[in-house]
Amino acid sequence: MATVAQIFETMEYGPAPESDNVVREWLTRHGGGFGHFVGGKWTRPGSRAESFDVINPATGKLLARMAQGTSRDVDAAVAAARAAHGPWSALAGHARARHLYALARAVQKHARFLSVLESMDNGKSIRETRDIDIPLVARHFYHHAGWAQLLESEFPGYGSVGVVGQIIPWNFPLLMLAWKVAPALAAGNTVVMKPAEFTPLTALAFAEIAQEAGLPPGVFNIVNGDGTTGAALVDHADVDKIAFTGSTEVGRIIRKATAGSGKKLSLELGGKSPFIVFEDADLDSVVEGVVDAIWFNQGQVCCAGSRLLAQEGIAERLTTKLRARMEKLRVGSPLDKAVDMGAIVAPVQLERIRGLVEQGVAEGSTMWQPSWACPTEGSFYPPTLFTNVSPAATIAQVEIFGPVLVSMTFRTPSEAVQLANNTPYGLASSVWTENINLALDIAPKIKAGVVWINSTNLFDAAAGFGGYRESGFGREGGREGMYEYMQSSVTKPRSSVVGRQSSAHTDASDARSDGRGAPPNNQNTIATDGEHHPSGATDIEIARDGADDQRLTIGELSMPAIDRTPKLFIGGKQARPDSGYSRRVRSADGRVVGEVGEGNRKDIRNAVEAAHAASAWSHATGHNRAQILYYVAENLAARREEFARRIDEMTGRGLEPARAEVEASISRLFTYAAWADKYDGAVHSVPIRGVALAMNEPIGVIGIAAPEEFPLLGLVSLIAPALSTGNTVIVIPSEAYPLAAIDFYGVLETSDVPAGVINIVTGPKDALAKVLAEHDDVDAVWYAGNATGAKAVELASASNMKRTWVETEGRDWLSAREGEGREYLREATQVKNIWIPYGE
C-alpha cells in the first residue's frame, strides 16, 4: 500500500470504489434467482435446467440465475397485458400521467441502487450509470408523464396500439427500457418486455419499483430469456406491435417474422456513425468528443461515432492529440468512480472485438493502443485507434460495437459527406467545425436520424432518436416518438386484418372482386417471362405487341380509333416497356378499352434510377413544389371531363361518381400543394444551451403501389403527399384500371413536373411491388392491395430495411379525413434531429 508521502511524490490516482452492499443484499433477498414478472406477480425462478446465469463481466462472477422464458411464459405475459389493456387505455390521460410521474419519482428515489446494479450487470462505469443512464431514465418518465397528460388534446383521433412486445439490448439496459416503456404506457398500451439475457437485472428491479409505485398489474410484464423467448414474443398472435432495439441482423429477422401480420413495428438497429472533423474545428474539444463518441460505454453504443473522418490538413495533428489523450484514459473496475471505461459486456463480445481488430491489422490498417495494460480478470479491452484505413476495410464497414475507432481523411466538404454516407447504416453523426455555414450545410446532407454539431451522444426525452436506412425506423423520444405507440382511428384495427390473408380490398366494381387475391387466373393471363404472374385481375389480358386485335372498340364510335400507344412514364419520357408486351384493359362490360405497357423489373430499375436522378426535387423550395402541384391540379381540371369518362368507362361506376373522383383528385392536389410549405419541423426543448432542430426530411425514393379502386384519386392521394414533402416516386397504378394513370402522365408533362420526379410503370402490381420492395436503392414502399401482396412487400423490404406502409383495407378515398392529411405527410418523411449547442 502506497504511503501518503509516496503518493505525494507520484500524484497517482488511487482506488475510489462505489459500495455494492445494497445491491448484494437485494440479490440475496431474491435468493439469487428471478422468475418472470407477469400480471403483477413473480413466477418461480425454476430449475437450473430451465434457467441461465447472469454474470458480472468485470469479475466473471455469478450475479443471479434467471428463468428462461418459454412460449407458455410469453403466452401468460401477453394474456396479462391484454387483460390490462382495456382498463389501462380507458384511463384518462391525466391518470396515466400520474402513474408515469410516480415511476419517474420512484426511479429517482432509487437512483443510486439502480446505478450500481446496472454497472455490475453490464460492466459500464458507475460514472456513466450515475450521471447519464439513470438520470435519463427518470427524465424519460417525466417527459412522457407530460405526453400522457396532453394525449387527448395533442393527439386527437389517435388511440393506443394495444399490447406491445418490446425487446431491448444489453448496452443501455434500463435506459432502453425507459425509452420503450414510457411512451408505450403514456399512449395507453400495455407491455411485455424481454430484457437482454446478459443484462436483465435492472428491468427486474424496475418491475419491483413500479409495483411499489402502484402501477396496475399486467400493464408492465417481463419475460426473461434469450433469442428464442424474443422470437416467441415477436411471433405471438396477440401482440399488436413490436419495438426492438438491437442488431440490424436481428432486426431483419423480426421484419420478416412480422411481415403480413399487421403488427406495427419500430426498429432501432446498428450503426457505423461518422464523426466529421473540419480543419477549423476546436481540435482539443474534438478529442474529448471522440472520447465521448467511441469510448463511452466501451464503444458498445449503437450511435457510437466509430468512423473518424478528418480533413486531410489536420488529420495527423488530430491523431497525435488523440493518442496522447488515450494514454490518459483509465480502464478498470466499473464500480471505481475514477475510471473512464469499464468492462465489455461478455466474453463473447470481447472475442468479437478482438477478432475484428485482428482482421483490421491483417487487412493492412495501422492499429494503436495505449502503453498501459487492462485488468486481466474480467472482460476488458483497451481503447483502440486505427489509421490508414480504407473505406473498403472490414473495420470501416462493420459495426464493431467496441472501443475501436477507425479514422480516414477527406479533402473537401462534399467528400466528407460522401464518406459519411458510404454505409448501409444511418443512425447518427457528429460534425465539428467553428463555421456555422458549413455545419448547417453538412447536417442535412448526412443520411442519419441524428446529427450532433460540435458534440456527440447527446440524448434527451424531448428529442427523437432513431435511424435512417438500415439503422431502422421509428423514433424514440419527442412528439415523433409518441406516434410509434399510437394508431390513427382511421387505421383499421389489426384484428380485422389478421386471419384474412386472402381477403380482397374493396373493389368499386364489386362484381369482379371475388377473384382478387385468388391464385393467378391463367385462363385470362399469360405469364410473360416466368418471373411474375399478374395477380388475377381477371379482365386483363396480355397480348404480344403488334399481334392481332389491334383495333380497339372504344365506346360507340363508328370510326376506327386513331391508335394510341400508352407507354410507361420514366424519367420524364414516355418509354416503351422493356418486355415488349402490352396488356389489354377492359371496361366493366368486357370491352377492350385500351392497352398499357407490361412493365417488368428492368422498367422498375430504370424508374428507380430516374427517381434518384431527380433528387434535386428534395431541395426545391416548398413554394416551388406547391406551384407545380397547383399546376398539375390546374391541368387536370382542364381535362376533368375526359378523365371522368375514362374512369366511368373502365369501372362502370357511372359518370357522376367518376366526376366526383376527379374533383376530389383536384382538391387533393390542392391539399398537398398547400402543405408543401407548411409541414414544418420543430425546435425541441432539450436541456442544453442550444437547440435541437427536428427537421422533416423526405425519405427519398418511394415506390407506390396504388389502390385498385379509385384509379385516379387513389393514385393522386399517395403520390401527392410524397411529392409535397420532396420525395420522388415510382408508382404502379391500379392494375385493373391503369388508363387513368396513363392519361395522367399527359397532365404531368404539361405541368412542369421535373423529369424523374414521378415515374409510372404499369403492369402486374404485386410482382412489380415486390421488385420495388427488394430494390436496395428504394427507400420506402407504400402498398395498397391484398394481404398476400402486402406480406410480400414487407418480407422483401428486409433487404435494406426500407420503410413500408401497407394497407389491405380500402380507405374511403373520397373522405378528407381518411384520404389525406398529416398521417400521409408523416409517412412521407423522417425526422432528423440536429443538435446545435451554442455560446461563444
Place this chain on the structure above:
Amino acid sequence: MEATRKVSIVPDGPAVAHAAGRNPGTPLELDLVRSVRVNRSAAERRAATLTTRRTVKKEWQAAWLLRAITCIDLTTLASDDTPGNVIRLCSKARHPVRGELLEALGVSHLGITTGAVCVYHALVPTAVQALAGSTIPVAAVSTGFPAGLSPLESRIAEVHASVGAGATEIDIVVTRAHVLTGNWQALYDEVRAFRDACGAAHMKTILGTGDLATLTNVGRASMVAMMAGSDFIKTSTGKESVNATLPVGLVMTRMIREYHEQTGHEVGFKPAGGIRTSKQALEWMALMKEELGERWMRADLFRIGASTLLTDIERQLEHAVTGRYSAGHRHPMV
C-alpha cells in the same frame, strides 16, 4: 483551438520538452494567435465531466491535498492589510498544517509550506522580513493591480519597486482592452515590457478572464502572454465579478500544452479567485494532471491563489487522520 500549421516560433523549430529554466518567450506569431478557436459548449462539457471522471479518496486524497498546500500562493489583497495580518499570514505559510497531523500522516519530513505569499507592494518588505530564513518566495501584485489602467511608466516603475523591495515573483495585470479590441501587438508589447522590468523575478500574467468575454479571447490572450515571456499565466485578480472557472482553466492549460508542444517551453498556470474548498483544489489538480500531466502539479508550474482554502484543507486532513469531521477553529487562523 488549433494551430493550422506548425509555426516555427523559436529559431531552431519545435524543441522537445525540458527546455531548462524560464520561458524566454517568442516573437509574436499573429497567425498562431488568430488560429486559436475555442468551442465554448464543448469546453464546458469537458470541464463539467472532468470532475465527475476523477476523484481521489483516503491516502490519495490526503497526499493530493498536501501537494495542493505546496502550490498555494497564500494571499491577502485587502485595502485594510497591515503588517500585523501579513505577519500572521507569513507564519501560516511556514506552518500550514498542525504538526501532529503531519506526524500522523507520516509527512513531517517533507517540510511542507505554501508555495508563496502574495501581497500588495506596500506589504512586500513586511512579508520578506517575516519569511526570512525560509525558501518561501514573496509575490507582489503589480502594474496597477487590479485594473491595470495607470500610466505604463508608473506600472513599469511599480514592478521595479517591488523587485527592489525583495519580491521574487511579480503578478502583473494586462490591459483587458487590448484583448477586447484584438490589439495583440499592444498586449504583447505591454507584457514584454513588464517581463523586462521583472528581471530575475518570475512573472505571472493575470489575464482577468472574467473581463475577457469569450473563451476564444482567453485562449488568444494566453497565447500572446506566453509569447511575450510569461512564466505563469493566471486567471484572475480575484476582483472581477467572475473568478477562476474550470472552463477558463481548461482553455488556459490547453494553451500551455500547445505552446509547450510548439516551443518546448514550460509555462506555469495559476487559477486564483473563489477557490475556497478542498474539493475545488482537487478538481483543479485533476485538471492539471489530465490536461498537462504530473509535471504541472508542482509549485514551479502550478499555483493556486487562495487564502481561506488552506483552512478547509486542514480540516480535511484532520478528518483523514481521525475519521471525524473537523472544525475550522481547531486550526490556527490565516
